[in-house]
Amino acid sequence: MPPQKIKNSKMTINDIAKIANVSKATVSYVLNDKPGVSDEIRTKIKNIIEEYNYVPNSAARGLAGEKTHxxxxxxxxxxxxxxxxxxxxxxxxxxxxxxxxxxxxxxxxxxxxxxxxxxxxxxxxxxxxxxxxxxxxxxxxxxxxxxxxxxxxxxxxxxxxxxxxxVDNESGAFEATEYLISLGHKNIAFLEGSKVAWDSKARFEGYVKALKKHVFEFNPNLVENGNFTKEEGYLATKRLLSKKEKFTAIFAANDQMAIGAIRALKEEGLKVPDDVSIVGFDNIEASSIIEPPLTTISQPxxxxxxxxxxxxxxxxxxxxxxxxxxxxxxxxxxxxxxxxx
The missing domain is CATH 3.40.50.2300 (Response regulator)
Incomplete structure (x- = not known):
């Protein structure tokens, strides 16, 4: 007579071992794809696991020194x-x-x-x-x-x-800034991300490096923090506009801030790109479907x-x-x- 099925919630490695008539260690080897078990026994154990719909307890296996997967x-x-x-x-x-x-x-x-x-x-x-x-x-x-x-x-x-x-954030930011410079922009604002984020710092360094290469003076008044979000990017752009500092382009350290910046500019009656050009960073899905579609730095x-x-x-x-x-x-x-x- 075939062994009586055990409820899945109570099924253990010991139960599998008893049904297969093998040791607990052998079952463990099969569960963890370790060598040392014949193909015949391995197939037998796998069939039992499938038949009883056995789901290993990851925590218990981890404590036993086995893989949790x-x-x-x-x-x-x-x-x-x-x-x-x-x-x-x-x-x-x-x-x-x-x-x-x-x-x-x-x-x-x-x-x-x-x-x-x-x-x-x-x-x-x-x-x-x-x-x-x-x-x-x-x-x-x-x-x-x-x-x-x-x-x-x-x-x-x-x-x-x-x-x-x-990701080579500094190189990407350098390329974004230099691209704007190649279009004739000299006064380029920068929307930075989180103050503690390494990638935000690297993108700022790439921005400054491109300005220095083309002998453009860095203007700290053209830098605002947008904390990597659409809402903060929107507010940061509003602050830029309130300063009355001249700028014809914005490089935002991510696409979310760039999207927020486009909204802020539109509210002020400014057109993108006719009045202000914008480059983002990340190439998230939304960057291709907003109006206008966003030029950006794609990272993998x-x-x-x-x-x-x-x-x-x-x-x-x-x-x-x-x-x-x-x-x-x-x-x-x-x-x-x-x-x-």
Whole structure:
């Protein structure tokens, strides 16, 4: 008589082992795709797992020193399309490589980032991908000491031994500013992002570098903080206009702020690009459908998430990863928000 089925919620590795008439260790080897089990026994165990619709308890497996098959992703926000595309890249690649995603958001809050970094451990995830604003060396040390493999996205750690996937933000910002200069613009305003964000600082440096190359004087009155959001980009542009400083172009450090800037300019009766040209950064989906379609710097957002997972899974599998810092390139996307003067 076939063994009586056990309810899925109570099913354990021991139950699978008893039904298959093998040891618990053998079942564990099959669940974790380890060698040392014959094809016949491996097939038998997999059939039993499928028949009983067994779902492993990831936490229990993690505590037992086995793989949880979960990857953790720490990210500032999920509503912004930039981060949404990062998540897509991480999730699709994780699933393709046999891992599930455990996502936690920090809302770009320093205290929350610290809590999340401390929260993740080997019983929850096999590895961790981190995007954060306020990371300090002590929290990097906590991750290192925990033994959990981890990879940073868009954060350049001081320690050259730490794995990271970056975009050449400075080069992209330099290209955006130089593009506006090539159209005849000399007075170019800059909308910066979060004060603590590394990529915002790098984009500002690229903007200043382009001005210096063409011997244009940097005017601090043409810089306003838009904190990477449409609303703040709108308000920052209003502040620029209230100063009565002359400018014919705006370089916004992301597309969200550029979209907010277009709205503010239109409210003041100014036309884009006839009166003011605008370049954004990121190439999010909305940049191609607003009016006018936004000229922007495209960064490989999806690819960043994909690359981070590929590196992390190799680290989880204890494979050698020689290149610790992956630097991805940006490219200019010309649309209709800029005009030659």
């Amino acid at each position: 979960f990857i953790g992703l720490v990210i500032p926000d999920i509503s912004d399309m930039f981060y949404a595309n990062i998540i897509r890249g991480v999730e699709k690649t994780s699933n393709k490589l046999g891992f599930f995603l455990n996502l936690l958001t920090t809302h770009a809050q320093a205290e929350r980032e610290q809590q999340v970094i401390k929260l993740f451990n080997k019983s929850m995830v096999d590895g961790l991908i981190v995007m954060a604003y306020y990371l300090k060396d002590q929290y990097i040390d906590i991750l290192t000491e925990s033994g959990i493999p981890f990879v940073f996205i868009d954060y350049p750690p001081k320690n050259e031994e730490i794995y990271s996937v970056l 957002i999806y690819e960043m998430g994909k690359k981070a997972v590929e590196i992390l899974v190799r680290l989880i599998n204890k494979e050698e990863v020689k290149e610790k810092k992956i630097m991805l390139k940006t490219r200019l996307i010309e649309r209709h928000s800029c005009k030659k003067i």
